[in-house]
Amino acid sequence: xxxxxxxxxxxxxxxxxxxxxxxxxxxxxxxxxxxxxxxxxxxxxxxxxxxxxxxxxxxxxxxxxxxxxxxxxxxxxxxxxxxxxxxxxxxxxxxxxxxxxxxxxxxxxxxxxxxxxxxxxxxxxxxxxxxxxxxxxxxxxxxxxxxxxxxxxxxxxxxxxxxxxxxxxxxxxxxxxxxxxxxxxxxxxxxxxxxxxxxxxxxxxxxxxxxxxxxxxxxxxxxxxxxxxxxxxxxxxxxxxxxxxxxxxxxxxxxxxxxxxxxxxxxxxxxxxxxxxxxxxxxxxxxxxxxxxxxxxxxxxxxxxxxxxxxxxxxxxxxxxxxxxxxxxxxxxxxxxxxxxxxxxxxxxxxxxxxxxxxxxxxxxxxxxxxxxxxxxxxxxxxxxxxxxxxxxxxxxxxxxxxxxxxxxxxxxxxxxxxxxxxxxxxxxxxxxxxxxxxxxxxxxxxxxxxxxxxxxxxxxxxxxxxxxxxxxxxxxxxxxxxxxxxxxxxxxxxxxxxxxxxxxxxxxxxxxxxxxxxxxxxxxxxxxxxxxxxxxxxxxxxxxxxx
Numbered sequence: 366x367x368x369x370x371x372x373x374x375x376x377x378x379x380x381x382x383x384x385x386x387x388x389x390x391x392x393x394x395x396x397x398x399x400x401x402x403x404x405x406x407x408x409x410x411x412x413x414x415x416x417x418x419x420x421x422x423x424x425x426x427x428x429x430x431x432x433x434x435x436x437x438x439x440x441x442x443x444x445x446x447x448x449x450x451x452x453x454x455x456x457x458x459x460x461x462x463x464x465x466x467x468x469x470x471x472x473x474x475x476x477x478x479x480x481x482x483x484x485x486x487x488x489x490x491x492x493x494x495x496x497x498x499x500x501x502x503x504x505x506x507x508x509x510x511x512x513x514x515x516x517x518x519x520x521x522x523x524x525x526x527x528x529x530x531x532x533x534x535x536x537x538x539x540x541x542x543x544x545x546x547x548x549x550x551x552x553x554x555x556x557x558x559x560x561x562x563x564x565x566x567x568x569x570x571x572x573x574x575x576x577x578x579x580x581x582x583x584x585x586x587x588x589x590x591x592x593x594x595x596x597x598x599x600x601x602x603x604x605x606x607x608x609x610x611x612x613x614x615x616x617x618x619x620x621x622x623x624x625x626x627x628x629x630x631x632x633x634x635x636x637x638x639x640x641x642x643x644x645x646x647x648x649x650x651x652x653x654x655x656x657x658x659x660x661x662x663x664x665x666x667x668x669x670x671x672x673x674x675x676x677x678x679x680x681x682x683x684x685x686x687x688x689x690x691x692x693x694x695x696x697x698x699x700x701x702x703x704x705x706x707x708x709x710x711x712x713x714x715x716x717x718x719x720x721x722x723x724x725x726x727x728x729x730x731x732x733x734x735x736x737x738x739x740x741x742x743x744x745x746x747x748x749x750x751x752x753x754x755x756x757x758x759x760x761x762x763x764x765x766x767x768x769x770x771x772x773x774x775x776x777x778x779x780x781x782x783x784x785x786x787x788x789x790x791x792x793x794x795x796x797x798x799x800x801x802x803x804x805x806x807x808x809x810x811x812x813x814x815x816x817x818x819x820x821x822x823x824x825x826x827x828x829x830x831x832x833x834x835x836x837x838x839x840x841x842x843x844x845x846x847x848x849x850x851x852x853x854x855x856x857x858x859x860x861x862x863x864x865x866x867x868x869x870x871x872x873x874x875x876x877x878x879x880x881x882x883x884x885x886x887x888x889x890x891x892x893x894x895x896x897x898x899x900x901x902x903x904x905x906x907x908x909x910x911x912x913x
Contacts, residue, residue, distance in 0.1 A: 385493035389484050389500050396480060396504055400473035400514075406783040407469050407514040408813025409846035415440065416517045417464060420450035426619060437620050444631040446560035448617030449475065449521040465849060469514050476513025479524035480504050483735040486531045487742040489538075490701055494749055498677070498767075499735075499742030505774045508669045508727060509734045511786030515810065516728065522561035523732035529554025529568050530708055530736060533575075536603075537700050540579065541595035543602055552606030556613025560621070563631045564732070567712055575704035578689065582696035636721070644910070645724050646873050649802045651910075657723040662713050665727050665803070668793035670737070673770035677744030678737055682706055684747055685740065702743070708736035725807050728786075781888050784810055800871075800891045809842040809870055811886045811893035816850030818884040819866065819896045830854070830865070839864035839899075841875035841907035861904040867897040869907055876909050878902075 422436035437443050449471065457467040483503045488496025503509055513520050532550035536543050543551075558565030583592035615622035621631070644651040647661060670678075685702035688694045712733055716723070723729075745767070752763045777795065778785045787806050789799035796805055823836075830836045835854055839861035840847045847868055848857045861867055866883065869875035871892035884896035 382493045385497040386488075389488075389497050392497075392500055392504065393477065393481055393484070397473075397477050400477060401470075403783065404469040404473045404514055405466055408783070408810035409465055409843070409849055410515050410808035410810065411843045412517065412808075413465060413468065413515065414845035414849070415442065416447075416450045417454070417468070419443075419447050420454040423447045423451050423619070424454055437623060441634075443620045444634055445518060445562060446614070446618035446621075448557070448560055449517050451617070453517075468517065472514045472516070472520065475521055475524055476510070479513070479520070479527055479735065482524065482527045482531055483738055486527060486534065486705075486735070487739040489531070489534055490705055490739055491743040491746045495739070495742035495746040497742075498745035499738045501771060502671070502674050502677075502741050503735055503738035505771055505778070506671055506674065506734055506738065507774055507778045507781065507785040507788030509731060510778065511781075511784065511788065512728060512731055514783070515786075515808070516731070518562065519728050519731045522558065522564070523735060525554060525557035525561050526565065526568065526708070526732045527735045529558050529565070530571075530705065533568065533572055533704060534701050536599075537575075537579065537697050537704070540697070541599045543599065548603055548606035549609070551603060552608070552610035553613060554610070555607060556610035557617070559610075559628065560614040560617040563628055563635065564712070566632070567708075570711065571704045571707045574707060575700045578696045578699040578703065642722075643724075645807075646802070646804050651873070654724040655722040657720070659717045659720055661723045662716055662727065662730060666713070666730075668789050668799065668803075669727055670734075670790065671770075671774035672790050672792060673767065673773065674737065674741050677741035677748065678709075680744030680747055681740035681742070682710070682744075684743055705736050705739050705743075709733050709740050726804065784888060784893060786810075787888075787893075795889055796891050797889045804872060805891065806870060806872065806893050809846055809894075811870065812840070812842055812846045812868060813850045814886050815868055815884050815894040815896050816847050818886070819868070820851065822883050836866065837864040838866045838868055839904070839907055840868045842868070842870040842872070842894075859907070861899065861907050864904075865898075865900050867899045867904060867907055869895050869897070871895070874908055874910055876907055878904060878907075880904070 419436065419439055419442045422433075422439050425433045426436045436447070453464075453468045453471045456471055457464050460467055460470070462470065480500060480503055484496050484500035486496075487499025491499075509523075528550065532547060532552075532554045535547040536551055539547055555565070555568070558568060580592060580596065583595060587595065611622075621627050624630075642653045642655050644653050645657075646652075647657060648664065652658075667675075685706035688699050688702050710733070712730060716730070748763060749760065752759050773791060774788070777788055777790075781788060781796065784806060786808075787796055789796050789803070793799050799805065819838075835856040837856050837858070837860075838847065838851065839859060840857055844857045844859075848855070851857070858864070867878060867880070869878070871886075871894060877895075878897045878899065880897040880899045880902050882895055883898050884894075885892060886894040
């Protein structure tokens with residue numbers, strides 16, 4: 366693919382590059398400022414409290430000199446890394462913030478770093494315009510942005526994979542003599558990715574498949590013996606980085622190095638569904654999570670990615686595929702495009718074929734969104750290359766259309782705040798149409814706002830709990846978030862018959878009650894949570910279906 370800057374004179378090229386880079390830095394600064402001002406708005410998810418407990422156990426493992434091994438058998442979290450959780454726990458000790466506020470802040474920081482690395486990856490792959498487009502597309506992807514504040518597993522893993530992909534791209538560019546800087550990036554990416562989730566092994570597949578064009582060219586140009594020598598030399602140079610990566614993996618995922626085959630055990634464990642099955646709403650039907658159809662992921666990605674990403678992504682993938690058959694495209698370029706294209710699509714294709722248990726929307730596959738944004742950035746750069754031949758007016762028109770298209774997800778992000786992760790695009794009819802067909806707030810973030818408004822209501826009314834006991838709140842949804850938000854003056858549980866209030870998510874498994882509504886959390890006319898006054902009522906259950 367030719368760069369837009371290839372046919373214009375040097376002063377203008379410098380101007381375009383500098384302008385794109387300046388805009389990217391301004392966007393990063395704006396994102397960082399917005400995140401720093403809003404991180405406290407985001408609630409706790411189902412897993413937050415458990416991850417905080419895991420962090421303490423991991424720190425105890427190190428503080429005790431490895432005698433306290435509780436972390437190595439804690440629920441199933443020992444099969445995941447705990448780097449983010451430990452960092453948040455340590456940061457909490459020095460910041461004047463509550464623990465879960467600290468976790469939100471660290472999530473924002475990690476997310477901004479990930480967006481920045483996506484920009485650098487896009488810039489390296491497709492030039493300054495592609496980099497700027499990749500940055501804008503990943504930052505304005507509500508499903509990705511919304512998760513950075515409260516997803517302690519999938520977002521750190523996604524960011525680690527972007528770091529690793531940047532290292533692999535640099536490795537291809539510098540082959541067969543990678544610099545120490547590149548070796549360090551590759552090693553760090555490997556350690557962080559595998560230390561978050563065993564799925565980091567996908568990167569090895571990207572690298573091996575993408576390496577084929579480069580190896581073929583080397584054999585043709587250098588001969589088999591020299592090509593093999595160059596490949597072996599590259600692996601040799603990488604060894605210190607890989608050793609460093611193994612140490613990083615062990616630091617943030619200590620169980621992985623207790624026995625050499627533990628990573629393989631984790632892979633085997635996660636290859637089969639490990640919990641008691643439950644049902645989730647997909648396309649208007651209740652489906653058991655191990656039985657989700659092959660169309661689950663392609664459907665949800667089509668409905669949850671912003672429309673502005675769709676066409677450029679398709680074009681970028683076509684550019685990557687067609688480049689493989691073009692003789693005028695250097696082998697290194699082919700390899701880089703193939704690796705990024707595989708990173709954006711291969712995990713989805715494997716899941717469609719293997720059909721593992723699928724649930725919680727696309728959150729387990731958030732790591733494909735940054736490479737999707739990079740591929741879309743390549744598509745944007747290709748469009749610009751083609752349109753600029755028609756003159757500056759046509760180029761301005763395309764820029765205007767792209768800017769307007771970016772406003773669609775941005776507007777929805779503002780409307781949904783702080784529930785951006787529930788976003789559905791306009792093809793899906795936004796969350797208003799998706800509410801009856803798919804799950805929205807499956808992590809129960811709205812319970813934080815519902816809890817805070819309940820407290821405000823009771824304070825305004827100057828109501829106090831009955832003598833010698835706390836207020837009792839029955840919760841349909843994750844109980845820990847409500848407990849943290851409500852505080853020690855409230856008792857949280859499932860028992861709705863003796864409760865004073867009922868707090869319910871707006872999901873299919875929570876009943877709508879015939880009782881006074883004290884609090885209602887809505888976005889786009891969709892109810893995310895309610896609090897009912899059920900004093901004097903007889904409510905047998907808050908669930909519409911039996912508990913799993």
